[in-house]
Amino acid sequence: MTVGMSIDPKLLLSNFSTISLVLGLLIIGKTLLVTLIGRVFGVSTIAAVRVGLMLAPGGEFAFVAFGDAVNQGLLSPQLSSLLFLVVGISMALTPWLAAGGQFLASKFEQHDVRSLLPVESETDDLQDHIIILGFGRVGQIIAQLLSERLIPFVALDVRSDRVAVGRALDLPVYFGDAGSREVLHKVGAERACAAAITLDTPGANYRAVWALSKYFPNVKTFVRAHDVDHGVNLEKAGATAVVPETLEPSLQLAAAVLSQAKLPTSEIAATINEFRNRHLSELTELCATTGSSLGYGFSRVMSMSKSKPLTSDDESESVDGALAI
Template identity: 40%
Template sequence: MSAHEGLPHLRELILFLCLSGVLIPLLQRRSINPVLGFLAMGTLVGPYGLGRLVEQWPWLSHLTFARVEDVSVFAELGVIFLMFMIGLEMSVDRLWALRRWVFGVGALQVGLSAVIIGGLAHAFGNPAEASVILGLVLAFSSTAVVMQLLTLRRDLGTPLGQASFSVLLFQDLAVVPLLVLVGLLGQHGDGSFALQMGQAAMKGVVTIGAIYLVGRRLVQPVFHHLAANQQSDTFMALTLLVSLGVAALTWAAGLSMAMGALLAGLIIAETEFRHAVEVTIEPFKGLLMGLFFMSVGMGIDLAELISRPLWLPLSVIGLVLIKGAVIAVLFRGFGLSTGRAVEGGLLLGAGGEFAFIVIGMALSYELLPRDVAQFMLLVVGLSMLATPLIARIGQAVGNAIDRRSGQRADATQVSDVDTLHNHVILAGYGRVGQLVGELLTDLGVAYCAIESDPALVARYRARGLPVVFGDASNPEMLRRLHLDRAGAVILTMDQTAPAIHAVHGLRKIAPDIHVLARARDEKHALALRKAGANVVIPETLESSLQLAAGALAQLGVPDEAARMLLDRARDNRTHPLRNHS
C-alpha cells in the first residue's frame, strides 16, 4: 500500500499547509484580509488558474490543485467550524439586547433584498424555486469579511458596527431555514411549492427544538464535570465532540451538518464555557476556514470574466447597489446618520460565503442550472474580493455626507450587554477577585471576570455575576473579553507562574493597557513588575502592615506617628518595585 493510499489527499494537504504557513504571516504583515487572500490563492493555484497549464508543464502538478474534489472534505469541515463559531456569538442575551436591530432591520433587509433580487432572477427566466433560492442567498453578506474589516478598523463598538453586526446575525440565523428549504426542495416531493416550504419550516423547527432542548440539559453538566480537571486535551476533545456530534445528528435527521454545527455553537453560547471554547477552537477554525475559502477560489473561473466582460461587472455593481440602497434606507430609518447609513449599505452590499454553500447544495440537487450557478458564484466571489475597496469608498463617502449635512456619526447608540467599554477585566475570581468585583459594582464600574474553577463559575453565574470559565493566563481569552476596549486588567491569581504568563501575554497584544496585579510576596511582586505590570500589591506586606497598625494603636502610639512608621516601612519594601524599569 502506498503512502497516498494510506492517507488520501496527502499531497493536497501538505500543499495547503505550505501555502498557509507562508500566506497567513504575509497577509498579517500587510494587513490584508485573510479571507480574500485565500480566495485569491485558490483562484491562482486551482484548476481554472495554474492548473490549466499542468499538461504543458507537468511540474506544476506539485504546486496546484488539479481538482476541487480533492479538498472538498476538508472544506466541509471548514464550513462546520465557521457555523459553529457563528453559533457561539448567538447567545439569547445578545439576541434580546439587539432585538430591535436583529429582528427589525435584519429581517427587513433580508426580506426586501430577497424580493427584489428574486424578482429580477425570475424576470431573467429562472424558475420559481431557483429565483427564491437566488433571492435569499444573494441577500446575505459576508460575515467573515465584514466582521474582520470592522475589527481591523476598531468599529465594532460604534453604532454602525453594532448595526452591521445585528444584520449579519440575522442573516446567520436565516441560513438555517434556507438550508432546510433547499434540502427539502431537492427531494422533489409531491405537493405545491407552498406546501414544501411549510414542510421545511415544520421539520426544521421540530428537529432544532428537540436538539436544542436536550442539548442544553446535557452539555452544561458534561462540560462542568469534565472541565473540573482543567486538562486542555480533555476540553478540546469535548469541544470537538459537541460540534461534530450535533452536526452528525442533524445530518442523520436529513438536515444540514452546517446547521447542526451552528446549533451546537448556540447551545454552548448559553453556558459559562463559551469563551474558553472559542479560544480552544480558534486555531482549527482558522486553518479549516482558510481551506474552505481556498476551495471556493478554486471554483472561480476568471476566463468567464473575459467571456462576459460586460455582464459580470454589471451584476456585481447591481448586487452592491440593490442591497446597499435597501440597507442604507433601513439604517437611516432606524436612527443612524445619513453618512453612516450609506457607509453601512456599501459595507454590507456584497455577497457572502454562504452563497457558495447554498448554491453548491442547490446545484447538487439540480435546482439551479450549472451555467447560472457558476455565474452567480463568480458574482459573489468578485464582490467579496472588492469588499475592502468598497468599504473604503463607503467610509469616505459617508464622512463627506455627514460633514456636509452637519450630522454626527454617533447620533445614536446600540446597546449590547456583551459589548463593554472602559470596563475592568478581572483575571481570577477567588476571594480577592470577588471583593474587587463587589467594590467595582458599588462604584458603578462594569467588569467581567475569568475563573478556571467551573464550580465557582457556575455558582456565581447563577447569581447573575459576569463570570466566565477560562484560563486567565491565556491572552487570547482576554482578547475575547474585548481587551482592546478595557480600561484596566486586574490579576488576582495567587499562583506565580500563571500570573507572570498573563502579564507577558498582555504586553504582547495590548502594550498600553494598565495592568494591576496581586502578589504573594515581594519576590513575586518583583517578577510581576519585571514582566510589565504597572502596579503590584504584595498581599503579605499589606497584611503585615495592617496587623502592625492594629498593634501600634493598642499600645497607644499616636495615629500620625504610626502612619509615618508604616509609610516608611511600605516605602522601604516597595522601593524595588517602584524603581524597576
C-alpha cells in the first residue's frame, strides 16, 4: 500500500522512455550479474539464469535507502520519485520474470532429456537382463552389484539428474516413465528376466508393477514396500516378491546401537535374528488370514506347512530363503 501510494502516474507517463530504459538496465544487469556469480559457484547455467531473473527486481530496502538519501540531500525528490517508479514496477514484474525462467528451464530440460530417452536399437541385444526402475540410492546400489558380477541390466528414472549421474559412470541408464508400456518395450522388457522396482513413491511403484504384470508377464518383479498395506496392494498388482524398506535398515541400525552397549557379537546376532524371525512369523500369520503371501517367499513356506509342520530349523531356513529373495 505504501509503495503504491508513492507512485505518481503522471511522472510515469511523462518519463516513460527514461523509466523503461532504467528498468531494462536494472533487470538485465542484475540477471547477468547473478548468473555470472552462480556460474562461478558451480551452479548450472539455466539454474543461474532462473535465479537471476527472480532476483532481478529491486527490493523493499531501496525505498528506505532512497528516502534516507533524500533526507541527507544526496538525491533530489524528483529523482527519488523516478527511482521509486522503477523499483515498484520491477517488483510488480516478479511473477512474469519467474514464469519466464521456468519456461526457459522447461525448454532446455526437454532438449536435454531427448538425448537421455531409451532407443530401441541400443537395447535390442539384451537378453535375460535385469531392469532397474528407479535410479536413486537403492537403484544405484543394485546397479553396482550387477555391474560387479557382469550381469546385464538397464535402468530407468524420471529425474534427468539421476540419469546424468548414471551416464557419467558409463552405465545404461535412461530417462523414462517406468509405468509406460512403450518405454518398457524400448528397454527390452519382453526379453528381460526380472525387474527391481525402487521408485520414490508407493503410487509409482504400483504403476510399474501393474504395467509389467499386464504387458510383460514374463518379467519377475521385485519391489520394495512402504508398509504391509502397500505390500499387499503391490502383490495384488502382480509383484513376484515384496521387500519391506524399513526392516533390514532398522535391524542394522539396532545392531550398531547394541554393539555400542558392549554386548557380545554373538548375543547381538541372536537378538537381531530373533526379532527378524518373530516379525516374519507375524507376517506369516497375517498372510494366512488374508490369503496373501506378501511376496516374502512365504508362498513356499505356506505350501510346505500344509504338507508337514515346520520345525524350528525349517523355519530358520525358510526365513533365510525369504531374505535372500
